[in-house]
Amino acid sequence: MPEESIEHLNFDELNSKAISEPLVTHIYTADPSAHLFNGKIYIYPSHDIDAGDAFDDLGSHFAMEDYHVISMDTPASEAVDNGIALHVNNVPWAEKQLWAPDAQEKDGKYYLFFPAKGYDGIFKIGVAISDVPTGPFKPQAEAIKGSFSIDPAVFKEEDGSYYMYFGGIWGGQLQRWRSGSFNAADPESPFAHLPADDQPALCAKIAKLTDDLLEFAEPARDVVILDEQGQPLLQGDTERRFFEASWLHKHNGRYYFSYSTGDTHFICYAIGDNPYGPFTYSGRILNPVVGWTSHHSVCKFSGEWYLFYHDSSLSKGITHLRSIKMVRLIHDENGFIKTIHPYNDLNVLA
Numbered sequence: 442m443p444e445e446s447i448e449h450l451n452f453d454e455l456n457s458k459a460i461s462e463p464l465v466t467h468i469y470t471a472d473p474s475a476h477l478f479n480g481k482i483y484i485y486p487s488h489d490i491d492a493g494d495a496f497d498d499l500g501s502h503f504a505m506e507d508y509h510v511i512s513m514d515t516p517a518s519e520a521v522d523n524g525i526a527l528h529v530n531n532v533p534w535a536e537k538q539l540w541a542p543d544a545q546e547k548d549g550k551y552y553l554f555f556p557a558k559g560y561d562g563i564f565k566i567g568v569a570i571s572d573v574p575t576g577p578f579k580p581q582a583e584a585i586k587g588s589f590s591i592d593p594a595v596f597k598e599e600d601g602s603y604y605m606y607f608g609g610i611w612g613g614q615l616q617r618w619r620s621g622s623f624n625a626a627d628p629e630s631p632f633a634h635l636p637a638d639d640q641p642a643l644c645a646k647i648a649k650l651t652d653d654l655l656e657f658a659e660p661a662r663d664v665v666i667l668d669e670q671g672q673p674l675l676q677g678d679t680e681r682r683f684f685e686a687s688w689l690h691k692h693n694g695r696y697y698f699s700y701s702t703g704d705t706h707f708i709c710y711a712i713g714d715n716p717y718g719p720f721t722y723s724g725r726i727l728n729p730v731v732g733w734t735s736h737h738s739v740c741k742f743s744g745e746w747y748l749f750y751h752d753s754s755l756s757k758g759i760t761h762l763r764s765i766k767m768v769r770l771i772h773d774e775n776g777f778i779k780t781i782h783p784y785n786d787l788n789v790l791a
C-alpha cells in the first residue's frame with residue numbers, strides 16, 4: 442500500500458475539523474471491530490507499531506505483533522486498554538503481521554479471530570479462546586483449515602449460527618486464491634492475478650462456522666455485490682468494488698455488508714436479504730480519512746448505531762500509525778445510511 446501524499450494537509454486545521462477524537466492516544470490502534478458483550482462495548486483493534494519495515498504495496502510496513510482489547514462502559518465513557526490479549530510469539534503457526542481481528546461470544550467463551558502470515562509468507566486466519574472478553578486468548582495450534590487472506594469479521598445470526606466474512610486484495614493476497622490454491626508467482630506484485638477491469642470484481646468470502654467456532658462448516662463462498670442493474674460490480678469499478686475490511690450488521694431484518702474500497706479510500710455498503718447475499722450496492726458510509734487505509738465496524742448500543750473507524754490524524758498522516766475513533770451512524774427512514782464526512786468542510790483527497 443503506497444504512502445499517500447499528505448503535503449497539502451495542515452494537521453492543526455485537520456484535527457480542529459475532525460468529527461471525533463482518537464479513543465486512545467497512548468498506543469496506535471486501527472481496524473476496530475466493536476461488539477456489545479454483557480452490556481459493555483469491547484473493541485478488537487489492530488495494534489499499530491513502527492517496526493521499521495519499508496513501505497511497499499504489499500503492506501509490509503503493517504508489521505503488528507500483538508492485540509490489545511479496548512473496552513467502554515458506554516459510548517460516552519473513557520476507553521480502557523486491557524493490555525496484551527494475544528502476542529504473535531504465542532501463536533505456533535504465525536510468523537508476523539497480526540492484521541485486523543474480530544471477536545465473538547458463545548456460551549460464555551470469547552473467540553478472537555485474527556489473520557497472520559505463516560512462515561511460508563501466506564496469510565491464514567486463526568482462532569484464540571478466552572473465558573473473558575478482554576483475554577488473554579489462547580490460540581489454537583493451527584490456522585482454520587481452508588482459511589486464507591485477511592480481515593475476518595464474524596456475524597452472529599439470530600438463530601445462533603455464526604458466519605465469517607473475510608478477504609482482502611493486494612497485500613491481503615485474496616487474488617492469489619482464485620484457482621482454489623495459492624498462486625505464488627510474481628511474489629512482489631500486489632496487482633498480479635487480479636481480474637481484468639471489465640471482469641466481475643473479486644469478492645469477499647463467507648463461510649458458516651462449526652458449532653465450536655473453530656472451523657469452517659462449509660467451503661467459503663463469494664459475497665457478490667450487484668449494481669443497480671442486478672449485475673456484479675466490475676473489478677475496474679474501483680470506487681464501489683470490494684477491496685478489504687468486511688463487516689455485516691442487521692437492521693430492520695435486512696443484512697448490510699460493508700467494506701473498504703482500498704485504493705479509492707471509501708467505506709461502502711450493500712444490502713441483502715440473507716447473510717450470504719447477493720447484496721445490492723447502496724452507497725457510501727464514510728468518506729476518505731487521513732491515511733491510506735480505511736476500516737470500520739458497526740455496532741448498536743442502547744438502540745443507537747455507531748460507526749467505529751480509524752484515521753492517521755494523531756500520527757500526522759503516517760499510514761501505518763492509526764487511531765480508532767467512533768461516531769453515530771444513522772439509517773434514514775428507508776434504511777439507507779447517511780454518508781459520514783470525517784472532517785467538516787475538508788476533503789483529504791482534494
Ligand code: FUB
Binds near residue numbers: 503
Ligand atoms: O491493518 C492492516 C490492514 O490494513 C488491515 O487488515 C486492512 O483492512 C487495512 O486496514
